[in-house]
Amino acid sequence: MQTQLAPEFQNTPDGLQAEAILRKCVHCGFCTATCPTYQLLGDELDGPRGRIYLIKQVLEGEVPTRKTQLHLDRCLTCRNCESTCPSGVQYGHLIDIGRKLVDERVPRPAGDRAVRWALKEGLPSPLFAPAMKIGQAVRGLLPHSLKNKVPAKQAAGAWPTRTQARKMLMLSGCVQPAMMPNINSATARVLDAAGIQTVVAAKAGCCGAVKFHLNDQDGGKAEMRRNIDAWWPFVESGVEALVMNASGCGVTVKEYGYILKDDPAYAEKAARISDLTRDLSELLPVIAESLQASRPELMEKIAASAPRLAFHPPCTLQHGQQLRGGVEQHLGRLGFDIKVSNNEAHLCCGSAGTYSVLQPEIAYQLRDRKLANLGDMAPEVIVSANIGCITHLQSGTATPVRHWVEVLDEALLNQ
Numbered sequence: 305m306q307t308q309l310a311p312e313f314q315n316t317p318d319g320l321q322a323e324a325i326l327r328k329c330v331h332c333g334f335c336t337a338t339c340p341t342y343q344l345l346g347d348e349l350d351g352p353r354g355r356i357y358l359i360k361q362v363l364e365g366e367v368p369t370r371k372t373q374l375h376l377d378r379c380l381t382c383r384n385c386e387s388t389c390p391s392g393v394q395y396g397h398l399i400d401i402g403r404k405l406v407d408e409r410v411p412r413p414a415g416d417r418a419v420r421w422a423l424k425e426g427l428p429s430p431l432f433a434p435a436m437k438i439g440q441a442v443r444g445l446l447p448h449s450l451k452n453k454v455p456a457k458q459a460a461g462a463w464p465t466r467t468q469a470r471k472m473l474m475l476s477g478c479v480q481p482a483m484m485p486n487i488n489s490a491t492a493r494v495l496d497a498a499g500i501q502t503v504v505a506a507k508a509g510c511c512g513a514v515k516f517h518l519n520d521q522d523g524g525k526a527e528m529r530r531n532i533d534a535w536w537p538f539v540e541s542g543v544e545a546l547v548m549n550a551s552g553c554g555v556t557v558k559e560y561g562y563i564l565k566d567d568p569a570y571a572e573k574a575a576r577i578s579d580l581t582r583d584l585s586e587l588l589p590v591i592a593e594s595l596q597a598s599r600p601e602l603m604e605k606i607a608a609s610a611p612r613l614a615f616h617p618p619c620t621l622q623h624g625q626q627l628r629g630g631v632e633q634h635l636g637r638l639g640f641d642i643k644v645s646n647n648e649a650h651l652c653c654g655s656a657g658t659y660s661v662l663q664p665e666i667a668y669q670l671r672d673r674k675l676a677n678l679g680d681m682a683p684e685v686i687v688s689a690n691i692g693c694i695t696h697l698q699s700g701t702a703t704p705v706r707h708w709v710e711v712l713d714e715a716l717l718n719q
Contacts, residue, residue, distance in 0.1 A: 305329040305356075310365030317566055318401050322363055325398045328391045329356055335385035335395070340652045340670055341378050349375045352385040352395055359402035368406045376403050378666065380659055381517065382619035382652040387626070396624070397562070400517070407519045423658045424518040428510035428527065433482040449664070452699035460485035461713075463492055468501035473538050473546045475531070475553055478510035480691050487691065490713035491549045491584060497716055498587075498594040503543065507534035511553040516563070517657055525567075528560055532573050539576065546577065549584040549709060551690040552657060555624035557581045583625055584709060585689060588634035595638060595716075606639030606715050613642040613711065614683035616674065616697065618690040619652045631689065631708055638712070642687070647677040655696035671700045679703070687711055 307326045313319030335352040336342045342351030349358065358375060362368050376399065383396045412420070426432060439446065439454040446454060472495065476488055492502035508531045516524025535546065548554030561575035595602055615632050622628045635642045654660055654670030675697060678686055686701070687708040688694050698705040 305331060305360065307360055308364055310363065312365075313363050318405065319363065322359065322398055322401045325394050326356065326360055326363075328393045329353075330391050332390065334388050334390060335393075338384045338388045338650060340380060340382060340384070340654075341666060343651075344666060344669055345378075347375075350378055352379075355379055355399065355402070356393075356395070359398060359405075362402065362405050362409075368409050370410055373406050373410045373412070376406055378663060380619070380652050380654070380656040380670075382656060383623040384619060384650055384652065387623045387650070400521070403519055404521060419662065420518050423661060424515045424520050424523065427514050427658075428478040432479060436479075436482040453661070453695065455483050455695055455698065458484050458486050460489045461493065463489050464496035464502075466496060466501070468496065468499055470500045471503050471543050472500055473535060473543050474502050474504055475508055475511060475546070475548055475550075475557070476504055477550050477553055477691070478514070480550060483695065484691055484707070486710055487549055487707045490707070490710045491547070494591060494709055494713050494716065495547070495587070497598075498591040500544075500587075500590075502547070503538060505531075505534040505538060511556045513552060513556040513657065516556070525564065528564060528574070529567075529570055531557075532560070532570060532577055535577060536573060539580065543580075545587075546581045547584055547587065548581060549689075549707065550692075551583055551618045551621035551625065551627075552692055554581060554583045555620040558625060583621065583627055583689070585621070585627060585630045585634075588630055591712075592634045592637050602716075603637075603639035607641070609718070610640050610715055611684035611711070612682070613640055613708075614678045614681045614686050615642055615644050615708065616653060616678060616686060616688040616693060617644065617649060618688055618693045619656070621689050622650065631687075635708060635712065638715075640711070640715075643681055643683075645677040645681060647680065648673070649677075653693050653697055655690075655692040657692060660692075660696050667696070668700070671696055675701050685711060 305326045307323050309319050309323055333353055339351045348354040355376060358372050379399055381396060381399060385395050440457045443451060443454050474491060480487055495502050510527050512524040512527035548557060558578050558581045561578035564570045564574035632642045632644055652670055653674040654667035660667035683703060686697060686703055686705045689708060694705050694707060
């Protein structure tokens with residue numbers, strides 16, 4: 305796609321990066337077929353191709369409007385379009401640039417600014433945990449819309465105490481320890497069963513995604529640098545990998561090298577961190593192999609007693625990280641009856657980070673559509689790989705929704 309950058313964007317990092325991305329787009333429209341918001345709204349400007357044109361117009365000097373901003377806001381950043389695109393357009397990076405440029409030129413209404421500020425400052429804050437604790441204590445009294453965002457209190461289970469020769473770092477996350485702490489402890493127990501010790505850097509916090517995708521890119525980058533500083537001593541001591549059990553965090557940390565590539569003090573370290581980062585599902589082959597060797601009777605027992613599972617692959621896993629099939633393949637190898645829906649498994653559930661708060665009408669339509677497709681498989685438990693998806697889906701169904709590692713951990717404990 306030919307682009308004539310306006311003088312203000314020529315030879316700027318954003319302008320050069322956006323122009324390189326735009327030049328790959330051939331305007332074929334394949335992306336619209338797999339865009340959730342285009343499917344729901346039927347508006348070209350609420351699909352990737354239309355949003356690309358809106359961003360192109362801004363880069364060429366056209367003045368954006370509140371309508372431009374709304375079309376960009378309605379993008380889930382699910383990156384399904386990237387999986388579909390035959391030309392390799394890096395739409396996720398382009399939408400980040402476009403939103404930044406538009407927000408610099410289009411003032412948001414006061415209420416909109418307040419909600420976005422509360423999300424980007426509140427979710428990564430140390431105050432989030434006590435606030436969640438209060439919310440869980442009075443959960444039954446909360447209005448339905450707020451109750452949807454406050455999961456029932458969860459027991460975490462014991463953290464393993466064995467010292468292992470193999471060691472891997474794990475990011476605890478900003479909201480996961482308060483909302484669903486058992487995901488982290490279950491991860492540590494499962495890795496321990498495979499001979500891997502889980503290490504947590506106390507000073508690491510939010511991965512930076514919340515602020516970065518709410519257009520506080522400087523704030524997001526500051527959180528990324530803080531994490532790199534917290535992890536670096538472990539990297540230097542030879543830690544094997546950096547494990548992510550929330551795919552939304554994983555896709556962000558895997559892109560630290562890209563996001564901080566122009567930072568002379570952190571570019572090299574960021575690239576190293578990205579290279580070390582693994583989604584937990586990428587370790588499943590190792591876990592399965594270890595369990596098959598150490599507990600050969602396990603598979604038969606799991607097959608006889610484990611619940612029937614439906615797996616919802618998060619967009620950040622299947623499109624952002626381009627990881628597909630691993631969870632269902634290797635859990636199946638261990639004896640689990642696990643399936644992925646034949647209908648629209650590629651589509652977003654509507655959670656999309658803070659999207660379900662900012663765009664609830666679209667988010668709940670996508671949630672209900674996703675749950676209907678999952679429900680066709682009559683699962684006893686729905687499993688996923690990202691806390692946002694888990695919380696969002698659970699708000700619309702009585703079927704338990706859990707992280708797959710919790711189900712595996714439970715099977716190990718009960719056999």
